Amino acid sequence: MHQQEPPSLRTTIKRIPQRGNYERDIIYEILDEGLVCHVGFVTDGQPFVIPTAYGRIDDTLYIHGSPASRMLKSLQQGIDVCVTVTLLDGLVLARSAFHHSMNYRSVVVFGKATLVQDAEQKLVALQAFTEHVIPGRWQEVRSPSRSELAGTLVLSLPLVEASAKVRTGGPIDDEADYQLPVWAGEIPLKLTAATPIPDSRLHTEIKAPTRANA
Amino acid sequence: MHQQEPPSLRTTIKRIPQRGNYERDIIYEILDEGLVCHVGFVTDGQPFVIPTAYGRIDDTLYIHGSPASRMLKSLQQGIDVCVTVTLLDGLVLARSAFHHSMNYRSVVVFGKATLVQDAEQKLVALQAFTEHVIPGRWQEVRSPSRSELAGTLVLSLPLVEASAKVRTGGPIDDEADYQLPVWAGEIPLKLTAATPIPDSRLHTEIKAPTRANA
Numbered sequence: 001m002h003q004q005e006p007p008s009l010r011t012t013i014k015r016i017p018q019r020g021n022y023e024r025d026i027i028y029e030i031l032d033e034g035l036v037c038h039v040g041f042v043t044d045g046q047p048f049v050i051p052t053a054y055g056r057i058d059d060t061l062y063i064h065g066s067p068a069s070r071m072l073k074s075l076q077q078g079i080d081v082c083v084t085v086t087l088l089d090g091l092v093l094a095r096s097a098f099h100h101s102m103n104y105r106s107v108v109v110f111g112k113a114t115l116v117q118d119a120e121q122k123l124v125a126l127q128a129f130t131e132h133v134i135p136g137r138w139q140e141v142r143s144p145s146r147s148e149l150a151g152t153l154v155l156s157l158p159l160v161e162a163s164a165k166v167r168t169g170g171p172i173d174d175e176a177d178y179q180l181p182v183w184a185g186e187i188p189l190k191l192t193a194a195t196p197i198p199d200s201r202l203h204t205e206i207k208a209p210t211r212a213n214a
Numbered sequence: 215m216h217q218q219e220p221p222s223l224r225t226t227i228k229r230i231p232q233r234g235n236y237e238r239d240i241i242y243e244i245l246d247e248g249l250v251c252h253v254g255f256v257t258d259g260q261p262f263v264i265p266t267a268y269g270r271i272d273d274t275l276y277i278h279g280s281p282a283s284r285m286l287k288s289l290q291q292g293i294d295v296c297v298t299v300t301l302l303d304g305l306v307l308a309r310s311a312f313h314h315s316m317n318y319r320s321v322v323v324f325g326k327a328t329l330v331q332d333a334e335q336k337l338v339a340l341q342a343f344t345e346h347v348i349p350g351r352w353q354e355v356r357s358p359s360r361s362e363l364a365g366t367l368v369l370s371l372p373l374v375e376a377s378a379k380v381r382t383g384g385p386i387d388d389e390a391d392y393q394l395p396v397w398a399g400e401i402p403l404k405l406t407a408a409t410p411i412p413d414s415r416l417h418t419e420i421k422a423p424t425r426a427n428a
Binding site: 040084095098106198 | 224249250252253254255256259260261262263264265267294295296297298300302305307308309310311312314316318320322324340341343344347348351352354355356357358359362366384385387391392394395396397398399400401402403404405406407408409410411412413414415416420421422423
């Protein structure tokens with residue numbers, strides 16, 4: 001699990017370092033399974049944490065939004081960001097309150113976000129957003145018009161200073177507590193898709209797409 | 215939906231303000247349904263976004279962790295934080311790539327986190343963490359010992375500068391796109407609990423607890 005060294009000091013997992021992981025494969029897997037990231041940035045000394053969708057192509061993470069968004073206006077100036085993706089995998093119930101925990105997989109990325117200026121690269125990034133949510137969807141829907149493309153800001157963040165943190169398995173109780181008559185174990189959690197709700201103006205017999213991940 | 219005014223300038227929803235909400239009830243409901251928050255703070259100008267569990271009692275949010283945690287060491291100095299909780303409710307599939315969206319409920323809280331010094335208040339906060347995850351669990355498990363209590367930092371954050379943002383419903387397409395033969399609608403998403411996995415050293419017949427929320 002620890003073949004690779006952390007790529008920078010701020011990326012080094014300090015708390016419970018055995019949960020830390022700097023492998024590309026693990027990082028990409030978590031990013032590809034997640035749907036929402038939390039983008040942290042600083043404006044006038046004040047931290048902001050904003051949830052938003054994202055896409056990944058190779059070792060680049062893309063976020064997007066309206067040119068009017070406070071977040072994107074700040075980020076395109078090239079300020080430091082921290083982007084975190086968290087997948088909650090389970091509740092870990094111990095015999096003591098103290099040892100309760102959660103199973104999770106998370107990725108934290110540090111770096112500077114840069115505005116994507118090139119129209120073709122922008123389109124490729126938008127394709128990554130759509131394909132990330134529903135693989136195959138990009139081919140089915142109307143592509144962005146020139147004005148839609150102009151009305152979307154895309155920012156890229158290199159996946160260089162990135163680390164993953166993972167907890168799996170059941171509780172670890174104090175030895176004396178194992179005799180307590182308390183249920184202990186894991187309640188796995190999963191983001192699950194329910195029956196699709198067709199748009200009220202949908203007049204076609206086309207079947208709803210399905211998601212492999214959820 | 216908009217009876218209340220935003221409690222501060224930085225709390226005011228700027229992007230798509232009609233999705234903004236400053237009602238206590240909505241904010242509490244989202245916080246009580248969520249399990250993980252993302253805590254944003256600044257150290258030496260660098261933003262950090264760390265996922266962690268939390269609890270709520272009335273208009274106070276509590277987070278906790280080891281005294282060795284970088285996050286908690288920073289926060290107890292009374293620095294500005296931004297705590298965000300996001301519930302992903304669905305994928306919104308439009309007929310154009312541009313109008314794809316997500317349904318979500320999120321809460322953003324700004325403020326200064328303060329270290330909880332009082333032992334009794336600390337215990338009440340830890341009870342809130344446990345009850346938040348599994349209602350009724352606190353009564354069943356071994357309570358924190360004095361050394362466990364000493365080994366846990368608890369921070370409180372007042373739910374004063376808090377706002378919610380909510381998107382519900384299906385896609386809103388460009389009028390011309392409604393004729394396209396593309397499936398459109400919402401794929402609802404829900405964090406769902408799977409069959410509990412008993413701890414390998416569980417020797418009792420006690421039934422696993424269930425969660426109402428997941």
